[in-house]
Amino acid sequence: MIIDRPQSHFIFILPRAHVYGNYNYINYKGKELTNNEYLKYWGKWVFLGTRQELDKLAKKIDPLVDQKIIPGAKYDRQEIPEFQIGECVMCVFCDVRQRDEIWDILASLGVEDKAWVFEKETMENWLPGGQLLEKWIEAKGITPEQAESVRKDAEERFKKMFEDKDAVFRGIDQ
Amino acid sequence: MARTGQHQEITIKLATILARHCQNNKTIVCKSDNISDIFSVIDALDKKFPGIKSVLCTKQHKIADSINIYVNGENVRYLQGLNTILTQGDLVNIIPAAAAG
Numbered sequence: 001m002i003i004d005r006p007q008s009h010f011i012f013i014l015p016r017a018h019v020y021g022n023y024n025y026i027n028y029k030g031k032e033l034t035n036n037e038y039l040k041y042w043g044k045w046v047f048l049g050t051r052q053e054l055d056k057l058a059k060k061i062d063p064l065v066d067q068k069i070i071p072g073a074k075y076d077r078q079e080i081p082e083f084q085i086g087e088c089v090m091c092v093f094c095d096v097r098q099r100d101e102i103w104d105i106l107a108s109l110g111v112e113d114k115a116w117v118f119e120k121e122t123m124e125n126w127l128p129g130g131q132l133l134e135k136w137i138e139a140k141g142i143t144p145e146q147a148e149s150v151r152k153d154a155e156e157r158f159k160k161m162f163e164d165k166d167a168v169f170r171g172i173d174q
Numbered sequence: 175m176a177r178t179g180q181h182q183e184i185t186i187k188l189a190t191i192l193a194r195h196c197q198n199n200k201t202i203v204c205k206s207d208n209i210s211d212i213f214s215v216i217d218a219l220d221k222k223f224p225g226i227k228s229v230l231c232t233k234q235h236k237i238a239d240s241i242n243i244y245v246n247g248e249n250v251r252y253l254q255g256l257n258t259i260l261t262q263g264d265l266v267n268i269i270p271a272a273a274a275g
Binding site: 045046048080083084085086087089099103112113114115116117121122125126131132135 | 187189190191239240242244246247248249265267269270271272273274275
C-alpha cells in the first residue's frame with residue numbers, strides 16, 4: 001500500500017501486512033534479519049526521477065509489494081534542496097541476495113538507472129563525518145555547538161540501534 | 175592505461191543535474207577503441223563536453239566525493255574506482271552521491 005502522510009518527507013510503499021499486521025518487510029525468504037544481517041545484506045536499488053514519474057512507478061510497484069514480491073520502497077515527496085540532487089529519489093529495498101531478481105522486475109517496469117546501495121553505506125553517510133550529515137549540518141547553518149549535538153545524537157542513535165547484533169532489526173523512524 | 179584494438183560501446187547515464195554539463199544529454203553512448211576503464215570513459219566524455227571531468231573528478235584524479243559512479247549497478251568505489259575495467263555493453267550510471275542517502 002502507498003503510505004502518503006504529508007508530515008513525512010517520504011512516501012512509502014509497504015505491504016499491507018507490514019502496516020497492519022505482524023509481517024516485517026525486512027526479511028530474506030521470510031526470515032527476519034538480525035541487526036548484523038541488516039548491515040551485511042540489506043540495501044536498495046536507487047534511481048532518480050520527477051515526482052510525477054515516481055508517482056506513476058509507485059502505482060506499478062504497489063501491487064507487487066502487497067504480494068510480497070518486492071519487499072518495499074520509498075521516495076521523496078519533493079526534492080531536498082540541501083542535497084542539490086535536482087530530482088526526487090526512489091529507493092526499492094531488498095536483500096542483496098535477491099537484488100538481481102528485484103532488478104529484473106524494475107527493469108520490466110521501465111527503470112533504466114542501475115545503482116545498488118547497501119544500507120550500511122547510507123548509515124555511514126549519516127554518522128559524524130559522513131558526507132550527508134555534514135552537508136545537512138552545513139546547509140542548516142547551525143552553531144558549532146548545535147552541530148556537535150546533532151553529531152552526538154546521530155552516533156548514539158546508531159550505537160543504540162545496533163548494540164545487540166543478534167536482535168531482529170526493527171527499522172528506523174523516518 | 176587504455177587497451178587498443180578493442181572496440182567498446184559503453185552506455186553512460188547521467189542524473190539530470192549532471193546532464194546539464196553535457197548539453198542536457200542524459201544518455202550518452204561512447205563508442206571507441208580506447209575505452210578500457212572509468213577513467214578513459216570520463217576522458218572521452220570530457221573531449222565531447224569539456225568541463226565534465228572537473229565535475230566528476232578531483233585534481234588528484236579521484237572520483238569527487240559528491241559523485242557516485244556505478245557500473246552495471248555496482249558502486250566503483252568498492253571496485254577499482256576510476257581504474258574499474260569496462261567491457262563491451264557495460265552500463266555506467268553517474269549520480270550525485272547524496273542520492274544514495
